[in-house]
Amino acid sequence: MWKFIVRRxxxxxxIIFLGSFIVYGVLRAMPTSFVxxxxxxxxxxxxxxxxxxxxxxxxxxxxxxxxNTNVVSGFLSWFGGxxxxxxxxxxxxxxxxxxKFGETIWYSFLLNIITVFLEVIICIPLGIQAxxxxxxxxxxxxxxxxxxxxxxxxxxxxTVLKYAFAVKLGWFDLYGLVGRYHQQLSQGRKVLxxxxxMFLPVLTLAMLNIGGLTRYTRTNMLEVLNADYIRTARxxxxxxxxxxxxxxxxxxxxxxxxxxxYLIPSLFSGSMITETLYxxxxxxxxxxxxxxxxxxxxxxxxxxxxxxxxxxSLMLADIMYAVVDPRVRVN
Amino acid sequence: MSENTTNINKEEEQLSxxxxxxxKVLSPGMMVFKRFIRNKLAIVGxxxxxxxxxxxxLGGIISPYRQDQVFYKVDKANKEYAGAAxxxxxxxxxxxxxxxxxxxxxxxxxxxxxxxxxxVTFQADGITYxxxxxxDNFYVLTVGEEVGSVTVLGKIADVKPAAGVELSKAVTxxxxxxxxxxxxxxxxxxxxxxxxxxxxxxxxxxxxSPVGLASMLNFAAYDxxxxxxxxxxxxxxxxxxxxxxxxxxxxxDGTVYTLEIExxxxxxxxxxxxYVANVSNVIVNSVNVGVFLPIEYKAAAAEAIADKQTSFxxxxxxxxxxxxxIQMRGNTYIISTEQETYLIDxxxxxxxxxxxxxxxxxxxxxxxxxxxxRISLLVGFVVMLLENLIGIVIGGISGYFGGWVDTLLMRFxxxxxxxxxxxxxxxxxxxMDSFEVDPYVRLYMMMAIMGIMGWxxxxxxxxxxxxxxxxxxxxVATEATGIAVSRRIFxxxxxxxxxLLIVQATMGLGSIILAEATLSFLGLGIKYPLASWGSxxxxxxxxxxxxxxxxxxxxxGLLIVLTVLGFNFxxxxxxxxxxxxMKR
Numbered sequence: 001m002w003k004f005i006v007r008r009x010x011x012x013x014x015i016i017f018l019g020s021f022i023v024y025g026v027l028r029a030m031p032t033s034f035v036x037x038x039x040x041x042x043x044x045x046x047x048x049x050x051x052x053x054x055x056x057x058x059x060x061x062x063x064x065x066x067x068n069t070n071v072v073s074g075f076l077s078w079f080g081g082x083x084x085x086x087x088x089x090x091x092x093x094x095x096x097x098x099x100k101f102g103e104t105i106w107y108s109f110l111l112n113i114i115t116v117f118l119e120v121i122i123c124i125p126l127g128i129q130a131x132x133x134x135x136x137x138x139x140x141x142x143x144x145x146x147x148x149x150x151x152x153x154x155x156x157x158x159t160v161l162k163y164a165f166a167v168k169l170g171w172f173d174l175y176g177l178v179g180r181y182h183q184q185l186s187q188g189r190k191v192l193x194x195x196x197x198m199f200l201p202v203l204t205l206a207m208l209n210i211g212g213l214t215r216y217t218r219t220n221m222l223e224v225l226n227a228d229y230i231r232t233a234r235x236x237x238x239x240x241x242x243x244x245x246x247x248x249x250x251x252x253x254x255x256x257x258x259x260x261x262y263l264i265p266s267l268f269s270g271s272m273i274t275e276t277l278y279x280x281x282x283x284x285x286x287x288x289x290x291x292x293x294x295x296x297x298x299x300x301x302x303x304x305x306x307x308x309x310x311x312x313s314l315m316l317a318d319i320m321y322a323v324v325d326p327r328v329r330v331n
Numbered sequence: 332m333s334e335n336t337t338n339i340n341k342e343e344e345q346l347s348x349x350x351x352x353x354x355k356v357l358s359p360g361m362m363v364f365k366r367f368i369r370n371k372l373a374i375v376g377x378x379x380x381x382x383x384x385x386x387x388x389l390g391g392i393i394s395p396y397r398q399d400q401v402f403y404k405v406d407k408a409n410k411e412y413a414g415a416a417x418x419x420x421x422x423x424x425x426x427x428x429x430x431x432x433x434x435x436x437x438x439x440x441x442x443x444x445x446x447x448x449x450x451v452t453f454q455a456d457g458i459t460y461x462x463x464x465x466x467d468n469f470y471v472l473t474v475g476e477e478v479g480s481v482t483v484l485g486k487i488a489d490v491k492p493a494a495g496v497e498l499s500k501a502v503t504x505x506x507x508x509x510x511x512x513x514x515x516x517x518x519x520x521x522x523x524x525x526x527x528x529x530x531x532x533x534x535x536x537x538x539x540s541p542v543g544l545a546s547m548l549n550f551a552a553y554d555x556x557x558x559x560x561x562x563x564x565x566x567x568x569x570x571x572x573x574x575x576x577x578x579x580x581x582x583x584d585g586t587v588y589t590l591e592i593e594x595x596x597x598x599x600x601x602x603x604x605x606y607v608a609n610v611s612n613v614i615v616n617s618v619n620v621g622v623f624l625p626i627e628y629k630a631a632a633a634e635a636i637a638d639k640q641t642s643f644x645x646x647x648x649x650x651x652x653x654x655x656x657i658q659m660r661g662n663t664y665i666i667s668t669e670q671e672t673y674l675i676d677x678x679x680x681x682x683x684x685x686x687x688x689x690x691x692x693x694x695x696x697x698x699x700x701x702x703x704x705r706i707s708l709l710v711g712f713v714v715m716l717l718e719n720l721i722g723i724v725i726g727g728i729s730g731y732f733g734g735w736v737d738t739l740l741m742r743f744x745x746x747x748x749x750x751x752x753x754x755x756x757x758x759x760x761x762x763m764d765s766f767e768v769d770p771y772v773r774l775y776m777m778m779a780i781m782g783i784m785g786w787x788x789x790x791x792x793x794x795x796x797x798x799x800x801x802x803x804x805x806x807v808a809t810e811a812t813g814i815a816v817s818r819r820i821f822x823x824x825x826x827x828x829x830x831l832l833i834v835q836a837t838m839g840l841g842s843i844i845l846a847e848a849t850l851s852f853l854g855l856g857i858k859y860p861l862a863s864w865g866s867x868x869x870x871x872x873x874x875x876x877x878x879x880x881x882x883x884x885x886x887x888g889l890l891i892v893l894t895v896l897g898f899n900f901x902x903x904x905x906x907x908x909x910x911x912x913m914k915r
Contacts, residue, residue: 011742019750026755030762144372147903151895153845155852156888159871167878174874272753273849291757299754306751314749 008318012311016304017079023303024075028067030294035061038091065296078300088297092290097301100286107177108270108282111198115205116263123210124256127217128249131225142214149211154273158204162277165200172200175279201278205271213259220255224248257323261316265309366908373904379897383890387704394695398702399860401693402685404676407669412655413624415615415632415664421470421545426564431472431543432456439545443470461525461539468547468596468612469571475525475537481506483532490536506536544568548596549614553606553626561600561608570610574598597637599630613637615666632657636664678880688882691870692859700887703862707894710778710863711844715836717782722789723832727820729790730797741794748787755784756846760855770858777856781846785839792835796828830909837902841895848891864891 039061043054052060061067065088067074081088087097130142166174173179177197178190185193224230225248233247234240270284279285283302290298367373391398421440423431438455439462449464462470479492488510490503502519509517509526516525516539523539544567552561560566566583570590573581579590589601596612609626613633617624628645635643635657642656655668675693679685687696729740759780763773800806801824809819850856851865858866864887871877871884 011745015742015746015749018746022746022750023755023758026758026762030758030765140372147372147896147899148892151841151845151892151899153848153852153865153868153888153891153895155849155865156868156884156891159868159877159884160888163877163881273853276853287754288757291754292761294761299758303751303754306754307749310749310751 016307019307020304087301090298092293092295112267118206123213127214130218131221146211146214158277224251261320265313363908370904372900376897376900390701394698396695396698402676408672410670412668413666418612424544470545472543473539474542478538479536481534699862706863710847711840713778714781714843718786721786726790726793730794744787834906841898
């Protein structure tokens, strides 16, 4: 087991290294970089005082951002900084990348944790009920609803919700995390204000994710319900409640937990489209802005963050399987 | 009852195994098909997809419009028609044919303007001018001509004419009188004379003659043939003097004109009941080159501005009453009116001509949806094929050979799988933006990138299936008969993976269409003049469009949802049909 974990971690590190190299390579292909714009701006600002010219600024900035080298050595010097915990200063935001990350990640986390909580308490009962009454009208309804949720484009759902609840009904603000008078509110009201603004984004994310988990629960529950030990439990004369709750549901948990282990890292990854549409200052929105602006340090950080999260979730899935299912542990 | 009986009979008939039926049952393709069409949701999905394909591929042919056809409409738009300003500069009129010199005007403006005294003398070009103020808006400029000198000896004043000048008795008497009364100017023979103190006990006598006017008012003739008259010195002088005095008549060259005074800066001049000229301190100009504003219009505008009104009505040459609105902007006024204009027909609501209205470029939304559907579906299929091509080759090789090849390729798959999808696509989109790639090239590039980013799932499925199939007897048989490796993989293994792949591909099509729509929505995908459903919804990021033009973005969104739903239903149905054991 330990040998497996060590190998897995080693592989993960290689993948993270190569993955960020690919992203770096693509990023460096951008012809008009943020650096040029910055140099032009600084040259214009210092033109009156006889400061450095555009070219001098450009050289200086390129030097400090390792942009004057080729892709490989540029990447290596960036990665060297990363190993020392230095992700550089964001070009767009002007503060260290990790500081910006620390400011924004909790908004994403808050958004996602509420969503996941909602998802779990909605999907698992729905999936189990649908499986228990297979081929019933309820089951068909759930299937169609789940499919519909999977098929909804994020941006369309968000726009429709905004149109209905913010524009037509006027219950919520169109954008942002806080209201106009947020600063004047008392502490408790501030929390309520944020919750109020979180409603539509959470609804959007929850609706998008409900379909997948419901179907997954239903499929796995059906599989368990068709198993021999369920027939045995019924044959023993156990009540249906006991059969479902103690025998069937517990076994359904195995695949569900592995599914959840994918969710845990995604709590931090942010949801780019939803955050951007609702202008929630989470990591997804901030990263989107940085990416569009060609902010190399922040984009690199975000991509690496994504790579690390994916690897962690894959490892977690493997480990969780072992935790939940004793048969895996024996092997 | 009878219906039930026949049903039972039918069932009994079906249950009997004759030869024909047995063959049917044994055909696997038929089995799959029968199971598939029994699935209601799958049928709904198939119908939806048929509709979408017909809508996109036939619709574009049927539609009378092109996808980039811009529509125009003739509409009344409030357009700037004229500009007006209250004159704050003096306008000069010369008594002679020669206009007043620039130097004179400049000196007047700097010395006299705003001067408190009612008479100011100033020198320009070596000539001494006297500016007599009639009122703030009106000065008369006069120049003294030396006509003689007066010597005072005790009580006796002796007037001596200058060389070549003859002075009448009246003038000399008046001069003497003036000196006795200690006046510096006097009037005689309709002329003003001044006495300037020269050397001891002597005065220089000047005859003052008006040479010009400086006025803030603007004269305009109603009839072009009166232009010369209205522009003449005499006319202006008499008119303004009369205006200042508040008289209703003045006389020029023996003709008596009537004056209709609105206020001190606005008046009309009439002759025998006909309008001759308009006097105003408001200058009205046309903002459109080549449009001549009639004097009636100018007079009406000037009057409205003087009365501080915000709109006025004017009957134009065709006898139509036009409503003009006046907006103050700084010291100037903008006069605008509704004019017939040829406009791009933007955001027009649904009508018989445009069933779903027009978009922000004035293009027919329904037609754009049809052509956009082509792009969306095309992207879906091309990317799906590309993903499967790469996935089958890499997964097939990996699964068949196993060992280090498998390890290497699977690590490669892991690597591609963990590269964040949207950041990569967004960066790629931004790069293409900065290179200003042609929209068509961009479409192909996007399909290629999406394919390259998405094949790993297929490769995993193929590998996993092949790993289990490889151990089966029929593969041992292929090995024993000495079939080439590539043939073994692609003719015997891959076809067995096909059912699963078809299911995955159908479901995947939905998510590819979603991904393309998302990118296009963000403005990083399909670009104008091409359209895709995502890029059509992009217009809803404009709050105005979102709130007022539902027909621009809701239909496109519904089309995406229905198409993806259709693919998901069909994929689900296919999976159940291929493998009834998996039916859940």
